[in-house]
Amino acid sequence: DIQMTQSPSSVSASVGDRVIITCRASQGISTWLAWYQQKPGKAPKVLIYSASSLQSGVPSRFSGNYSGTDFTLTISSLQPEDFATYYCQQTNSLPLTFGGGTKVEIK
Amino acid sequence: EVHLVESGGGLVQPGRSLRLSCAASGFSFDDYAMHWVRQAPGKGLEWVSSITWNGNSIGYADSVRGRFTISRDDAKNSLYLQMDSLRPEDTALYYCAKGRGGSSTSCLASWGQGTLVTVSS
Numbered sequence: 390d391i392q393m394t395q396s397p398s399s400v401s402a403s404v405g406d407r408v409i410i411t412c413r414a415s416q417g418i419s420t421w422l423a424w425y426q427q428k429p430g431k432a433p434k435v436l437i438y439s440a441s442s443l444q445s446g447v448p449s450r451f452s453g454n455y456s457g458t459d460f461t462l463t464i465s466s467l468q469p470e471d472f473a474t475y476y477c478q479q480t481n482s483l484p485l486t487f488g489g490g491t492k493v494e495i496k
Numbered sequence: 497e498v499h500l501v502e503s504g505g506g507l508v509q510p511g512r513s514l515r516l517s518c519a520a521s522g523f524s525f526d527d528y529a530m531h532w533v534r535q536a537p538g539k540g541l542e543w544v545s546s547i548t549w550n551g552n553s554i555g556y557a558d559s560v561r562g563r564f565t566i567s568r569d570d571a572k573n574s575l576y577l578q579m580d581s582l583r584p585e586d587t588a589l590y591y592c593a594k595g596r597g598g599s600s601t602s603c604l605a606s607w608g609q610g611t612l613v614t615v616s617s
């Protein structure tokens with residue numbers, strides 16, 4: 390199985406800050422990676438698929454990048470509605486596996 | 497608009513069975529892979545199972561293989577998860593999710609609100 394190691398597990402940031410979340414795959418997954426946002430009491434929502442493609446309707450302050458087996462989600466200017474938990478997921482092969490999550494908290 | 501509504505959760509004793517359902521609307525159900533994902537209280541997301549658009553390929557997490565069975569009824573636009581030999585560690589909110597395409601290896605583009613399964617004596 391492919392392991393997804395996500396870091397940090399939590400980050401404190403202020404409105405307007407740039408936030409970067411990292412996910413490392415235990416083996417090559419090409420660009421088969423998605424990022425999700427989950428707010429408390431709500432279902433997850435996809436932000437990025439294929440490592441860098443922005444899901445329709447998602448603000449452009451969210452972006453995804455990659456290098457080898459390392460993937461990043463960047464929020465260029467954190468907004469109040471962005472405080473949430475973020476998960477990466479590899480979609481290269483079954484079993485699909487998620488990272489452990491990153492909670493973005495208000496500083 | 498895509499709409500996914502899970503049902504069938506509840507409190508069940510260890511070793512018993514439960515069948516979850518997911519009613520889908522707003523898209524061509526038979527064109528897309530479907531998934532079940534769960535989230536234990538206060539924990540992260542765990543993929544449980546998926547089924548391709550035509551039902552020809554099915555996958556399970558190791559933690560549920562041999563106990564859970566995924567199926568779909570395209571005539572009813574519905575997805576199911578038959579859960580047998582339930583364990584306390586199966587306690588979680590179970591989400592139904594629509595794949596972005598017909599393959600099981602696609603991102604989860606739309607999610608329901610989940611149905612809670614609690615396994616306890």
